[in-house]
Amino acid sequence: MAATVKYSEDELVMLVKQRDQQAFAYLYDNYGAALNGVITKLVDDNTLAEDILQESFLKIWNNFANYDASKGRLFTWMLNITRNLTIDTLRSKGYKKQSKISADENSVSVYADSSYGAESFDSLGIKKYLGSLKPEQRAVVDLAYFSGFTQDEIAGQLGIPLGTVKTRMRTALIELRKVLQNK
Amino acid sequence: MEINEIISSGLLELYVAGLASEAECRQVEQWAAQFPAVKEELNAIETALESYARNIAIQPSPGIREKLMANIASAGNTGKTADSVAAENIITAIRPAKTPVVAMWKRLAAASVLLLAGSAVFSILLFNKNKDKENELAAAKTEINKTQAALQKLQEAHVSAHHDMEEMLSGDIVKVALKKTANAPEDCTASIFWNKKTGEVYIDPCQMANTPGGKTYQLWAIVNGKPVDAGIVKMGTPEDRYSIQKMKIFEKAEGFAVTLEKEGGSPVPTLEQTYVTGKVV
Numbered sequence: 013m014a015a016t017v018k019y020s021e022d023e024l025v026m027l028v029k030q031r032d033q034q035a036f037a038y039l040y041d042n043y044g045a046a047l048n049g050v051i052t053k054l055v056d057d058n059t060l061a062e063d064i065l066q067e068s069f070l071k072i073w074n075n076f077a078n079y080d081a082s083k084g085r086l087f088t089w090m091l092n093i094t095r096n097l098t099i100d101t102l103r104s105k106g107y108k109k110q111s112k113i114s115a116d117e118n119s120v121s122v123y124a125d126s127s128y129g130a131e132s133f134d135s136l137g138i139k140k141y142l143g144s145l146k147p148e149q150r151a152v153v154d155l156a157y158f159s160g161f162t163q164d165e166i167a168g169q170l171g172i173p174l175g176t177v178k179t180r181m182r183t184a185l186i187e188l189r190k191v192l193q194n195k
Numbered sequence: 196m197e198i199n200e201i202i203s204s205g206l207l208e209l210y211v212a213g214l215a216s217e218a219e220c221r222q223v224e225q226w227a228a229q230f231p232a233v234k235e236e237l238n239a240i241e242t243a244l245e246s247y248a249r250n251i252a253i254q255p256s257p258g259i260r261e262k263l264m265a266n267i268a269s270a271g272n273t274g275k276t277a278d279s280v281a282a283e284n285i286i287t288a289i290r291p292a293k294t295p296v297v298a299m300w301k302r303l304a305a306a307s308v309l310l311l312a313g314s315a316v317f318s319i320l321l322f323n324k325n326k327d328k329e330n331e332l333a334a335a336k337t338e339i340n341k342t343q344a345a346l347q348k349l350q351e352a353h354v355s356a357h358h359d360m361e362e363m364l365s366g367d368i369v370k371v372a373l374k375k376t377a378n379a380p381e382d383c384t385a386s387i388f389w390n391k392k393t394g395e396v397y398i399d400p401c402q403m404a405n406t407p408g409g410k411t412y413q414l415w416a417i418v419n420g421k422p423v424d425a426g427i428v429k430m431g432t433p434e435d436r437y438s439i440q441k442m443k444i445f446e447k448a449e450g451f452a453v454t455l456e457k458e459g460g461s462p463v464p465t466l467e468q469t470y471v472t473g474k475v476v
Binding site for chain 2: 052083166
């Protein structure tokens, strides 16, 4: 994680497009853990998750010319590649399309039990803040952004009407933004 | 759509999640290019998502970075050395259906052309099928209209027949039987129903001989010893022949006669062509 050089996103994109390996290492250091976290939401097996992570970054490297900054942030693009690869891998390994993600209260109780006072803002503190998101809000964010489920499937998974998926994503994102701004 | 509506619709969140349809994506991209506020909102959603992912981050084992960087380094700038084949093999092990990355857009393009061609053929087939169905539908509609018209005609006939029957059964009707005269070529009879109260005269001509071509039957009422035209008896169709036909109105008459006349009738009867006659009793 400890990179001696810091790049802005624009610089990073430019350098990696020029096939700068140092910049790419920075990219991995900066985003690898986050993407690994996303993969781990869908894959139980840590070794498999890391294989997928490595393959995702190879794909990111090989396809970097296709990244169009005008269409969105770099992370979103990398997330899409990673998520699609994760889903493809699970499918090719015969996993049924189902999700580890659930709206179960228990799945977030770890974060939800402590109060969210103004403490020091270490990563644990942020997790506490995330705890203020309702379980169903976290579930909809996880499903929508990480699972590769369609709107229909998300509605089915959460047992809510199709039209509610959009509104719930919206409220969840607003809540998430509030939480992250406060940190 | 107003900018606020766009922002609060939830569509931008779907777009970032990659869950929007192709048309929706194009729409969102157009809005983003057009309205800075939409672009900003998209950016905020993406940033929130990124921060969220950072908070669920799991540090991968250090070996991954080494392997990855070794792959990249040996693949060089082009990514086309022998070592990249080794990298591809690792990938294949993870995902057997792996396709070469470079050719992907070509495959996609080919697939979309095929898809387009397929959908065009399908559209034409569907269009033709649709046209067939439309024709069938039109034919069926015509058939229904015809049937309905026939039904209505029948209903009218029924009402009229019912009316006639009521007339006949009311006590005011006098029946006059018209018998064959020596002039008639074959057996003929006819019945006259005369309502003395209203003067309405009806004839049932079903027992009359067929009229020769260009000729017609004409009914005469004998009033004060003189024949007076009572109207043409229609024999053209079976319906005419077997219906009880309403003729002219007479308040008084001593008798009735039917003569054979030229088409359209005559002002005076051709007496030698008198087929049937009868006296009011």
